[in-house]
Amino acid sequence: MKWGVVRFPGSLDDGDALYAIAEVMGQDARILWHKDESLGGVECILLPGGFSYGDYLRTGAIARFSPIMKSVAKFAADGGxxxxxxxxxxxxxxxxxxxxxxxxxxxLSFICERVWIRVENASTPFTRATKRGDLLRLPIKHGEGLYVAPEDELRQMEERGQVILRYVDADGRESDAANPNGSMRAIAGVANQRFNVFGLMPHPEHAVEAMLGGVDGLKIFQSIAGSAR
Amino acid sequence: MQVKVFVTPRMGILDPQGRAVESSLQSLGFKNVSGVKVGKYILLEVEARTASEARDEAKKMCEALLANPVIEDYRFEVDGE
Structure with missing residues (x-):
């Protein structure tokens, strides 16, 4: 599978994502510059962690208007x-x-720790190497990770299976204490209705070698690699 | 024409900053304070012939970029109105 990792000004984890995909997974991966419009024929786009445009105004609000995002939106609309x-x-x-x-x-604090994540939907291109209910040990590191959506929309998302990952404790149970950032319904990762776009706060790319403290992140990358069209 | 934009957390959306400020104010003895919200104040110079033209432009800017309707409300004032 050919992967493209987008580099915005202020991206931090682009290098680690590239390393996870190319070095650890042995897949074809390249950096895509945010000012380019070409996606170079890749089959999966990864938007990395960091502080694009200094998080000015709102996180992600400025990066969204980078030239490459038009191509990413079209790529997603075509099912990429x-x-x-x-x-x-x-x-x-x-x-x-x-x-x-x-x-x-x-x-109100920046959180940097390893948390437990439960897979809520394993029949997506991003989680197919897992089983429903599997627990993943993944790091989080963010100041703005509290997931919010209107209550009626959340209900519909749950019904459609769009809530892919949830914060839980080591026994796989939801609790207020196990919800690190206060996300609604302890949501850690969601997909769009077509299940070809997936966003998550935990960092699978930082959990791909035992030396990094765990390899659970590989399951996400293996899922995607196994979903090549 | 100067436009003042006020962006605030939506009603019903958890505003941890507002809550922290509120509890600080109360611990300072301002027991009469409640409903504290922390938002953004954005000043713009908009080239426009009339205030209503500036108003239309400001609304478009708020919807496109300045506020995120999922979590924020906005209002604005156009100078001279």
Missing amino acids: LVIGICNGFQILCEAHLIPGALTRNRS
């Missing part, structure tokens, strides 16, 4: 696979490619 991690998730929300928004953590 797009994954946004952390700031990438924020950009996807701002671009209306995914419902909802991400706002300031309930604690």
